[in-house]
Amino acid sequence: MLEFTPSEPLTFGIELELQIVNRRDFNLTRGAPDLLTLIGRKKHNFDIKPEITESMIEVGSAIHRSHHEMLQELREIRTLMLDCADKLNLGIAGGGSHPFQHWGDQRIYPKERYMLVSELYGYLAKQFTVYGQHIHIGVPDGDAAVRLTLLLGRYVPHFIALSASSPFHQGVDTSFQSSRLTSVNAFPLSGFMPMLSSWADFQAYFSKMSSYGIVASMKDFYWDIRPKPEYGTVEVRVCDTPLQLETSVALAAYARTLAAYFLDHPELSAHPDLYQTYAYNRFQACRFGMAGTLSDAETGAQPELRQDLFTTLDMLSETAARLGTQDALGYLRVRAMRMKTDADWIREQFQQHRMLSAVVQRQCDYWRAGNEDWVL
Amino acid sequence: MPESLISWLNVKPSGDMVTLLVLGLLLAAGVLGASLCRRMLHVPFITGCLLSGLAIGPSGLNLLTQSGLDEFRFIVDIALGLVLFELGRRIDVRWLLRERWLLFTGLMVSALTFAALFLSLSLAGIPTLPASMVASIGITSSPAVALLLVRELKAEGQLTERMLHLTALGNALAILLFAVCLSAHYMQHQPAWYTAIIHSTYRVVGGCLLGWLAARLLTLPTVLKIESSMQQGTLIIAAVALVVGLGSSLGLSSLIALLVMGATTRSTHAMWFIREDELAPINAMLCTILFVYTGAQISLRYLPEFIGLALAFIALRSVVMTTTTGLLAWFNGISWKKGMWLGISLFPMSGVATLLALHVSAPYPDFGAELSALMISVLALLELTGPLVLRLALTASGEAKS
Numbered sequence: 001m002l003e004f005t006p007s008e009p010l011t012f013g014i015e016l017e018l019q020i021v022n023r024r025d026f027n028l029t030r031g032a033p034d035l036l037t038l039i040g041r042k043k044h045n046f047d048i049k050p051e052i053t054e055s056m057i058e059v060g061s062a063i064h065r066s067h068h069e070m071l072q073e074l075r076e077i078r079t080l081m082l083d084c085a086d087k088l089n090l091g092i093a094g095g096g097s098h099p100f101q102h103w104g105d106q107r108i109y110p111k112e113r114y115m116l117v118s119e120l121y122g123y124l125a126k127q128f129t130v131y132g133q134h135i136h137i138g139v140p141d142g143d144a145a146v147r148l149t150l151l152l153g154r155y156v157p158h159f160i161a162l163s164a165s166s167p168f169h170q171g172v173d174t175s176f177q178s179s180r181l182t183s184v185n186a187f188p189l190s191g192f193m194p195m196l197s198s199w200a201d202f203q204a205y206f207s208k209m210s211s212y213g214i215v216a217s218m219k220d221f222y223w224d225i226r227p228k229p230e231y232g233t234v235e236v237r238v239c240d241t242p243l244q245l246e247t248s249v250a251l252a253a254y255a256r257t258l259a260a261y262f263l264d265h266p267e268l269s270a271h272p273d274l275y276q277t278y279a280y281n282r283f284q285a286c287r288f289g290m291a292g293t294l295s296d297a298e299t300g301a302q303p304e305l306r307q308d309l310f311t312t313l314d315m316l317s318e319t320a321a322r323l324g325t326q327d328a329l330g331y332l333r334v335r336a337m338r339m340k341t342d343a344d345w346i347r348e349q350f351q352q353h354r355m356l357s358a359v360v361q362r363q364c365d366y367w368r369a370g371n372e373d374w375v376l
Numbered sequence: 377m378p379e380s381l382i383s384w385l386n387v388k389p390s391g392d393m394v395t396l397l398v399l400g401l402l403l404a405a406g407v408l409g410a411s412l413c414r415r416m417l418h419v420p421f422i423t424g425c426l427l428s429g430l431a432i433g434p435s436g437l438n439l440l441t442q443s444g445l446d447e448f449r450f451i452v453d454i455a456l457g458l459v460l461f462e463l464g465r466r467i468d469v470r471w472l473l474r475e476r477w478l479l480f481t482g483l484m485v486s487a488l489t490f491a492a493l494f495l496s497l498s499l500a501g502i503p504t505l506p507a508s509m510v511a512s513i514g515i516t517s518s519p520a521v522a523l524l525l526v527r528e529l530k531a532e533g534q535l536t537e538r539m540l541h542l543t544a545l546g547n548a549l550a551i552l553l554f555a556v557c558l559s560a561h562y563m564q565h566q567p568a569w570y571t572a573i574i575h576s577t578y579r580v581v582g583g584c585l586l587g588w589l590a591a592r593l594l595t596l597p598t599v600l601k602i603e604s605s606m607q608q609g610t611l612i613i614a615a616v617a618l619v620v621g622l623g624s625s626l627g628l629s630s631l632i633a634l635l636v637m638g639a640t641t642r643s644t645h646a647m648w649f650i651r652e653d654e655l656a657p658i659n660a661m662l663c664t665i666l667f668v669y670t671g672a673q674i675s676l677r678y679l680p681e682f683i684g685l686a687l688a689f690i691a692l693r694s695v696v697m698t699t700t701t702g703l704l705a706w707f708n709g710i711s712w713k714k715g716m717w718l719g720i721s722l723f724p725m726s727g728v729a730t731l732l733a734l735h736v737s738a739p740y741p742d743f744g745a746e747l748s749a750l751m752i753s754v755l756a757l758l759e760l761t762g763p764l765v766l767r768l769a770l771t772a773s774g775e776a777k778s
Contacts, residue, residue, distance in 0.1 A: 022532075024466065024642070029532050030775075031533070034534040034710065037711060086475075088537075089471040089537060105530075110774075
């Protein structure tokens with residue numbers, strides 16, 4: 001039976017998948033093994049590990065109670081990684097996809113699980129060379145995890161639009177703000193968790209899927225949001241890796257504030273028609289970002305995504321004040337008001353330089369510089 | 377002229393006809409022979425080309441004679457020029473200046489290899505000047521073998537990057553050492569010592585300047601908004617030909633000029649406008665000619681007599697290189713194992729070395745017949761085994777794409 005390990009509510013952490021590129025033409029390069037060897041020699045307690053292809057590296061934050069501490073830690077990780085990458089002449093960049101890599105050139109990291117995934121999913125595994133951010137929010141029990149997974153589903157378009165940073169794919173402008181999620185859609189168990197009402201329901205569902213031989217563990221679900229029973233968290237997985245750490249932390253703070261709001265309001269539950277509008281709203285966010293039009297199952301309204309975000313941020317103001325996340329939400333609000341997402345920034349760089357290599361070089365500089373204006 | 381091939385035809389071909397015949401032979405032997413060798417012996421493409429060249433060249437069936445091959449020096453020079461330019465483009469000067477351990481490793485590998493070879497040769501009774509010249513040839517690694525195998529195996533990683541940087545450094549240092557040796561030689565024979573210094577400085581510094589100017593030429597597509605990759609590629613070939621031509625007419629070091637040209641285009645905005653794959657078709661053809669030609673130049677004549685000495689030379693060179701990179705591996709941020717493979721990856725000796733040796737033995741007969749024979753044997757062994765050893769290093773270190 002799948003047990004849920006309780007955790008301290010509203011503690012949170014993030015995982016970031018980052019791109020490793022060479023500094024010659026700024027294409028992806030198999031730098032992970034060398035970079036991890038060098039990082040392994042330094043004294044640190046950070047969680048830095050390989051991902052499925054050798055041109056990816058994953059960074060995990062510790063479990064935090066404040067996003068200021070999280071940012072502090074991530075900045076230290078960034079310094080450590082850049083020190084090592086500089087020695088090896090590698091570049092590290094954010095962004096949900098590499099703009100011009102060819103998926104066929106990617107190599108699977110030689111680790112048992114990745115080899116198995118590669119064998120099972122064939123070319124999907126290499127096509128999965130996309131870079132996402134995962135946000136974990138601690139919840140008291142499995143029932144809360146199932147409830148939050150459904151409630152947060154309503155806000156998935158916000159997370160997609162705020163983090164969108166993958167406008168190019170295989171050298172072509174996709175016209176999408178986030179093309180990354182399209183790669184995830186190809187996996188058979190992608191999408192969303194079914195409408196369930198308790199952890200007991202979830203256990204029954206899992207046992208059934210397991211008895212059908214479809215899943216062996218939670219890792220086999222590639223859902224946008226899923227309960228993570230081992231960690232005692234709800235995991236939001238729709239975000240592209242933003243171009244700067246500050247945005248990553250702000251997104252995590254937003255997810256945490258939303259979760260706090262729902263824990264404060266036990267009377268709220270997901271609308272039964274959530275999944276009638278889900279795919280449409282998700283597409284609107286991927287395609288048009290902030291300018292997308294949403295369909296609200298609850299009110300029947302069709303607000304602009306940006307407007308819906310502002311309404312939600314207003315709804316969260318009290319909770320944010322209590323948690324101390326106003327600055328993070330303010331940061332996201334300003335970005336939305338200016339209609340300046342990372343995807344727009346990438347397109348702007350391309351307009352300016354006309355070369356995707358130059359765009360990736362700028363992405364590396366951007367990730368290194370960070371956004372010091374946002375004083376935390 | 378391949379008389380043996382066409383004598384029975386009872387025709388008297390003109391010079392141009394012969395040139396075409398040799399070109400056809402070089403290309404056909406390269407592609408067909410290499411594919412055959414690859415299938416039967418599982419060797420890299422370039423080893424296949426070398427073996428085909430050896431088979432049809434003066435040491436083999438003699439379908440290609442030395443005079444016929446000489447007609448092709450200019451194509452081989454352009455092929456080699458393009459390789460050096462490409463190697464230059466893989467060199468990141470800013471990294472070399474920032475990552476001092478890599479620079480130090482390069483200097484140490486060259487210095488220690490030079491010292492070990494020079495001392496051994498001196499102890500064997502070889503006079504100082506030839507011994508130092510041979511030792512400076514010994515520190516070079518083959519840019520062509522390195523670059524082409526990296527491309528063939530799609531190798532990526534620290535060993536690959538560091539090997540390419542060490543290769544460029546080794547070749548540049550060899551040119552410097554050579555210039556110093558020649559200066560010393562002049563000094564012995566000329567009262568005006570400063571002419572020697574001026575001569576070698578002119579060669580090296582002039583080479584750098586020439587390379588820098590050629591790199592400026594390659595920034596023109598940006599200025600003139602030439603976006604066609606074919607035209608950019610043509611401009612690169614033009615620049616390489618100009619550098620090789622001007623270099624040898626003005627007595628400047630073309631090798632240094634080409635490396636500088638490559639490295640400069642990398643560090644300027646021009647790099648965005650030149651992509652590796654754009655040159656791929658012409659590169660493939662030129663390199664086929666280059667390696668069949670090199671294979672045809674391999675001489676096994678002295679091998680029976682000199683094999684022991686040649687093996688000792690190769691063993692000493694490899695041990696010093698491997699030990700040095702192994703000991704400095706930690707400082708380079710790589711595992712000691714990878715460090716050892718790095719030293720082994722420097723094993724293929726430079727085709728440039730052959731040219732140096734040939735250049736030297738002609739105007740300086742005091743190089744000695746024995747030493748020339750030894751070097752020719754060393755080169756024959758290294759040409760044939762070098763690509764295999766490098767492939768082993770790239771595969772074993774996990775950097776070649778399996």
